[in-house]
Amino acid sequence: MNNVRNNSTDLESIGQSRIGLELTQEISNTKFYGISGKFHLVDRQLETNSFEIVNVVGNRRLRIGFWTQAYGVSQRLNSTVDVKVHRWPGGSPDAPKGWKWPTNGQTLRIGIPVKPGFPDFVNVSNNSNSRPTGYCIEVFDHVMDSLPYNVTYKYFPFANPKDPNQMNGTYDDLVYQIYLKKFDAVVGDITVRANRSQYVDFTLPYTESGVCMVVPGKDEHRKNAWTFAEPLSTDLWIASGVFFIFTGIVVWILEHRVNKEFRGPPANQIGTIFYFIFSTLVFSHREKIVSNLSRIVLIVWVFVVLILQQSYTASLSSMLTVQQLQPTITDLSELARSASKVGYLNDSFMPGLLKGLNFDESRLIAFNSPDEYDEALSNGTVAAIVDEIPYIKVFLSKHCGKYTMVGPTYKTDGFGFAFPIGSPMVPDVSRAILNISESGKMDNITYLDVDEDCFVQKDGSYSSRITFRSFWGLFLITGVTSILAFLIHLAMFLHQHWGTVIYSDSGLSCRQMLVLLKKIYDRPDLSSDAFKEKEEQEMGVVEMQMQSPMSISQLGNEDVFGHEDYDIETPLEDEGTPGREICGQTPDPPSFADMLNQRRGYDSS
Structure with a gap:
């Protein structure tokens, strides 16, 4: 025992008590009531005691009930009756989560700016009993409603005591009131800035960020006598003309030997080529196509022309009816180098930003509303307005079609809510903003009514002109089709006449053979179905005329079937191949009345 006393911390030296088991049994059987309850x-484990649940609100204590292992939460010990509905700190019936920060029932004082020029964001009424409205107010209300605990708050305008319609300082002064503990938070069109974050904490932004310019716009397309040529780019005009001529030549080659409408003097043939192919532009071509290869080429070409025509019409209509504005100034540095004046929103941080971009203070003019923006830009007081994107969108929605937005030229973090440094509400509010944004509820807020078509940004490169890049695939298709049709036609022609050229004269040179092939190709193919059908029609007319009484009386006239009527072309001796072409016009056959009168004349004689 002495050794144990001298080395009381040496557990290995302590021996086993002879009465340990008996002592353990006696302790387990011991029962008594102490200060902390029943023992x-x-x-060998202490029996779990009952616990009293108390709701502490301020200096008051409200008993909620008891908790026991046997009955859980109940109003009385040894009872299974559930407790009544109770209020947690803040007045909410829902129990707060342990990682959430309740407000302990305090009513938060929310400072808001007084901005008569842009009531779309925060609109404060002169009536003290009315509630402020606006986009920022509605977003904050949605955020507070989505928190897992109840928060009571009240808005307090940061107004000038002498003029309630004006703010009592700048936005920096408003945010600084949180540091002075005059406000618990600030809600409004408050931009997240680095200098402001030194004495407040901001939530995540809930609006689009950035600073941009709005400048007067000039119409990109001036309406003049040559506006009709602007829908297509120069390279597309050239490519279209080349393919028009190329397709016309291919169709002429395919039709020249088998179609009488594509024959005649060279001048007429050239005119036929241009008239036929360009008439496809308005689908007014009337020449009959005989060759199947020509039909394939023409079908593909008409499809290309249809798409080209529809695209041209749509682009021209857009140029004539839709105003396409281009900015007069495209770069903020360009504006800084000029002597033009620049406008900005009063009480904002724009003066400091513009001074940092080498703008002289004498060139900066402050405005209070979108109407003042419009007046200054219209009369030339300022060359541009520099402001944040949310303000610019509201301005352009009210004056759509007159100005254009350029930028963004400077990066900012957008609008956010300000709280005291270290406030546990900041992460909760930030999470709520993310949830509302991702769920689409932010888009349902209607106070910020902007027209997306009014602030399409222009970078100077926008154009509704159609380029060759948009149509090169179609031109490739029609080009390949025409080339294949030409090669097939050439192969068929050589297969048909190459033997004639080879065996006609073995002493012909290559040049003479080509000349001979050209002469053969220039003659009509009388064996084709088109010429046979045409010849049968003309011979039928001739036979009908020969059987009529009038034609019988004129049998002695040698010109009846002469060259003047039918223009039967006989090949020259030196042309090498026989041929015949009927290309004249036949006289109209006599009417039935003329034939009857002629018959009566024969009978009377």
């Missing part, structure tokens, strides 16, 4: 060991 009783069950399986």
Whole structure:
């Protein structure tokens, strides 16, 4: 025992008590009531006691009920009756989560700016009983409603005591009121800035960020006598003309030997080529196509022309009816180098930003509303307005079609809510903003009514002109089709007449053979179905005329079937191949009345 006393911390030297088991049994059987409640060991463990649940609100204590292992939460001990509905701190019936920060029932004082020029964001009424409205107010209300605990708050305008319609300082002064503990938070069109974050904490932004310019716009397309040529780019005009001529030549080659409408003097043939192919532009071509290869080429070409025509019509209509504005100034540095004046929103941080971009203070003019923006830009007081994107969108929605937005030229973090440094509400509010944004509820807020078509940004490169890049695939298709049709036609022609050229004269040179092939190709193919059908029609007319009484009386006239009527072309001796072409016009056959009168004349004689 002495050794144990001298080395009381040496557990290995302590021996096993002879009465340890008996002592353990006696302690387990011991039961008594102490200060902390009933003492009783069950399986060598202290039996769980009952707990009283108390709701502490300020200096008051409200008993909620009891908790026991046997009955859980109940109004009385040894009872299974559930407790009544109770209020947690803040007045909410829902129990707060342990990682959430309740407000302990305090009513937050929310400072808001007084901005008569842009009521779309925050609109404060002169009536003290009315509630402020606006986009920022509605977003904050949605955020507070989505928090897992109840928050009571009240808005307090940061107004000038002498003029309630004006703000009592700048936005920096408003945010600084949180540091002075005059406001618990600030809500409004408050931009997240680095200098402001030194004395407040901001939530995540809930609006689009950035600073941009709005400048007067000039119409990109001036309406003049040559506006009709602007829908297509120069390279597309050239490519279209080349393919028009190329397709016309291919069709002429395919039709020249088998179609009488594509024959005649060279001048007429050239005119036929241009008239036929360009008439496809308005689908007014009337020449009959005989060759199947020509039909394939023409079908593909008409499809290309149809798409080209529809695209041209749509682009020209857009140029004549839709105003396409281009900015007069495209770069903020360009504006800084000029002597033009620049406008900005009063009480904002724009003066400091513009001074940092080498703008002289004498060139900066402050405005209070979108109407003042419009007046200054219209009369030339300023060359541009530099402001944040949300303000610019509201301005352009009210004056759509007159100005254009350029930028963004400077990066900012957008609008956010300001709280005291270290406030546990900041992460909760930021999460709520993310949830509302991702769920699409932010888009349902209607106070910020902007027209997306009014602030399409222009970078100077926008154009509705159609380029060759948009149509090169179609031109490739029609080009390949025409070339294949030409090669097939050439192969068929050579297969048909190459033997004639080879065996006609073995002493012909290559040049003479080509000349001979040209002469053969220039003659009509009388064996084709088109010429046979045409010849049968003309011979039928001739036979009908020969059987009529009038034609019988004129049998002695040698010109009846002469060259003057039918223009039967006989090949020259030196042309090498026989041929015949009927290309004249036949006289109209006599009417039935003329034939009857002629018959009566024969009978009377």
